[in-house]
Amino acid sequence: MGLPGLVLLLLAAGLLRAQPTAPARSFQLDYEHDCFLRDGVPFRYVSGSIHYARVPRPAWRDRLLKMYMSGLNALQVYVPWNYHEPLPGLYNFAGDRDVEAFLDLTAELGLLVILRPGPYICAEWEMGGLPAWLLWQSDIVLRSSDPAFLAAVDSWLHVLLPKIKPRLYQNGGNIISVQVENEYGSYYACDYNYLRHLLGSFRALLGSEVLLFTTDGAQAEELRCGTLQGLYATVDFGPGSNLTEAFGAQRGVEPRGPLVNSEYYTGWLDYWGGTHASTSATQVARGLADMLRLGANVNMYMFHGGTNFAYWSGADLKAQYKPVTTSYDYDAPLSEAGDPTEKLFAIRTVISQFQPLPAGPMPPATPKYAYGQVDLRKYADLLDVLDVLSPSGPIRSQFPLTFEAIKQTHGFVLYHTQLPHDVPAPAPLSAPPHGICDRGYVMLQKEYQGTLERDGQSTLPVTGRAGDALDVLLENMGRLSFGANFSDFKGLLGNLSLDSSPLSNWLIYPLAIDAAVQQGWPHAALPQPSSRGRSGPAFYTGTFETPGIAWDTFVKFPGWSKVRSRRADEGVERGRAQPRLPLAGPAVDKRLQPGPLLAPPRAPADPLCAWLSPACRLPQQHHGAGAGGSSSQPLPALPRPAPSQQHPQPQHLDRRINAGL
């Protein structure tokens, strides 16, 4: 009997087990050994989060190389839907938004990818990645099986996922797993039809092989609504958590399979008006070591936070609305400026105890350049340049309209009316609860009176004469990315009242500041600024010379802030006709949150606007949709979120959805 015959005989006798040969390229769950299998071999990932949407494309390679040299074998990345579909059916995958180029760079550098395409991503990103134009249908039920929402989601997934499929590990790429939704168990809806729909769409567009998973807080009640048969449940928790309890929660849903912490918090996010969050490097490193010792798979959130450029920062809702800052430094191992920190080296040391580090040095911090102080001259008050900023003119309406009603997604809208009668003695100008979304700078006769704030100051004393101009500049500080069980409409959501009488007959100016700046405004000639006192929002310009080389830097505004508003005569800088703006010194000043890294100014130096308009920070901007033309007819009354979205009880929603479907 020859060898083949002998082998067959042994196989038949069960004395020889043929090892199940995994496909050449596969990334799978091994429920027997509680691990992942990469090409049939046990595999554990040590990963870090980076968001390409928060890092200028010229810096991607530098950041990814630093992550690789830190010992990571994978990275985790979100795809923000609104970053790529700014208007319905209009897609942008160019430049900083070229997600395929980013993914190809990760493959070139030898990093595996854990992809999180949402459609909701949270991430302290504007509306958690959902496009604001979804709210143009004011009764839409976000993150649910509402047909209107699912239609928009499917349309987006049919554009995005075909770009992903060829990059899946089993198709020769480096994407090893794909997350469906994001911490859905933290959302009020608990709509399994929605999760089932997403699972079906992901399977239809990505195939049957890819490993699909979910992530939820390490609590049974969060995992209950966040997971589904066919999706591997993972958890997220930070350094202070009890490992046994946290992974015990995962085991409650996944009795077998790899332990996975999909978001091990290396730091935390910052809010306007708060202090910079920080987490001890020692504590982070110790917690990482404990998890790796358990054989767990870990993704560190964030490994590099970067910056919320333009209008992309989101907000949280706890006791009150808390907008997130421009900086997404996160006290992460790689600073906002991309510099390795002590925390990175502490993490790298831990990783080296579990798997070999790549040979070679850690790339150094990128060179910074101090352009010095920049004298700013006032160019114009906002109220004096409405013809530039609102070229289509105002919309006339009996009562205020939201940003969404006039189809402006981001930025600022000016609301103008006149005092209906003399107000000889101070009378309260008041907004209803949740009526200001999110900050309203109030001017009377073009004089700044004070700031109304969402969940903050909602009334101001006003004195004037019939016909006096009343202007309220509304700033959208970012739509809720977490904690919303309603749609976060922006603008004046209710009628302002003067001495308890509603004000009416408004002119509403959509402001296209970014478009104006993109087209070279303000122009070289400096018009004579108004001689008024405290005139409120204004544009300042200054210039600085660059050495002809594109160096990283950031704009520092010493003493400026957006803390909760004070009385009109407090805190407004007086007598500083020319605020001076020192720019970044050679080393990033850790005490100050380095602001956004300015895209290197092109020589000759661009005019530097200092009015905190994100438009001034980066040449390439995403423009809020300009509004339509003006209308002489009174427009429909203020749209309100659908009843089911105003703090609904889940049964409300269930009934509504079941009825709807």
Ligand SMILES: CCCCNC(=S)N1C[C@H](O)[C@@H](O)[C@@H](O)[C@H]1CO
């Ligand atoms: C204060 C509540 C913040 C809720 N978000 C939480 S827990 N997080 C989980 C979420 O999945 C991630 O996108 C990030 O938003 C992260 C915080 O950085």
